[in-house]
Amino acid sequence: MSRTVLVTDSTASLPPEVTEAxxxxxxxxxxxxxATSYDEGVGGATPALVAEALREFRPVSTSRPAPEVVRAVYEQVAAGGxxxxxxxxxxxxxxxxxESAQLAARDAPVPVHTVDTRQVGIAAGFAVLAAADVLDAGGGAAEAADAARARAAGTTSLFYVDTLEYLRRGGRIGAAAALLGGALAVKPLLTISEGRVASLEKVRTAGRALAxxxxxxxxxxxxxPVDVGVAHLAADERAAQLAExxxxxxxxxxEGRDILCGEVGAxxxxxxxxxxLAVCVSPTPA
Structure with a gap:
């Protein structure tokens, strides 16, 4: 009997109880x-640890899992049936x-359908859950991969940052680079467009930005009908108010579903x- 297993990465921001279930x-x-490397997650790099390091101006960077690490996960999953x-x-x-997933898939012991959601955070998480729903309903792996891509493509990711400096440092600012220079004093609203960070609007105060x-x-x-997620880093009160x-x-x-509200991953x-502060709005599959 065929059995398809879903794999994702820690940035999808899915709670451990959800991934386990x-x-x-x-x-x-x-x-x-x-000089210390941590795995993202409980017992490793947490949002609080990262926020503290950034406030103290300690060097913070991130790295992908190596292809051999992902391949080992695929091998373990295949060994499990x-x-x-x-x-x-x-x-x-x-x-x-x-890219690591694609490279690992070449040598995996079973077929691997890789999906680039072109999203980040819970937007990618909602795509994972769409694939899970297809599998739970008896659909195949290719159908589940298509469902993940479709949901990600229909999802809107919006976010506010106090400063663009951290995005600039990490090289992730993409199209939002137009806001640099003298515009660093404004409060930028950003989105994810074509897989990259893009500028959306700029306002003069944090209050106006959040409104x-x-x-x-x-x-x-x-x-x-939509699912909604609100994420934050060290801004729990503002996030709770926005979610409310x-x-x-x-x-x-x-339709009776709760808004997911929590801290963004490390x-x-x-x-x-x-x-x-970020908001993800994801239409539910028909």
Whole structure:
């Protein structure tokens, strides 16, 4: 009997209880603080650890899992009885993780369907869950991979950062580079476009930026059923307030589902810095 297993990476921001319940295997990325490398996740690099290091101006960088690490995961999954694998990852334009998955898939003992979501964070996580739903309904690996791609393509990711400096340092600023120079004093609203960070709007105060973030999220939802995630780094009070307001305004869209609200993972946090607030709006599959 065929059995397909889902693999993703730690930046998908799926809670451990969800990955365990759905049988999703998570490959960690690494965070390097000073001269010490940590796996992302509990017991390794946490958002609090990264936020503290950034505030103290200690060197913080991130790295992808090596192809041989991903291949070892595929081999372990296959040894556990998997006959096919669907491997869903963050944007290949912002991390080499997807490339590692592609390289590992060449030597994997079972067929691997690799998916570049062209998204980050919980937006990629929602794509993983779409694939899981297909598999749970009896669909095949190729169908699950297509579902992940489709959901990621329909998802809107919006975020606010207190400063573009951390994105600039990490080389992830992409199209938002137009905001550099004298514009570093503004409060930028950013999005993920074609797999990269892109500038959306710029406002003069944090209060206006957060109000605008709320409006853009409501507009992205429209009249459709959606899942919504709110993420932050060291801004839990603002995140909770935003999630509460969105929950009230999008009650019909949510159809009884809760808004996911939590701290962004350590890897993404290293590139956005303390104070970041993000909203992901993902239409549910028909």
């Amino acid at each position: 759905r049988g999703i295997v998570v490959v960690p990325l690494q965070v390097v603080i000073g 998997a006959t096919e694998i669907v491997s869903v990852h963050l944007s290949g334009d912002m991390s080499g993780t997807f 605008r973030l709320e409006e853009l999220a409501v507009a992205a939802a429209g009249e459709r 307001r969105l929950g009230a305004r999008l009650v019909d869209n949510l 890897v993404l946090g290293a590139h956005v810095g303390p104070g970041m």
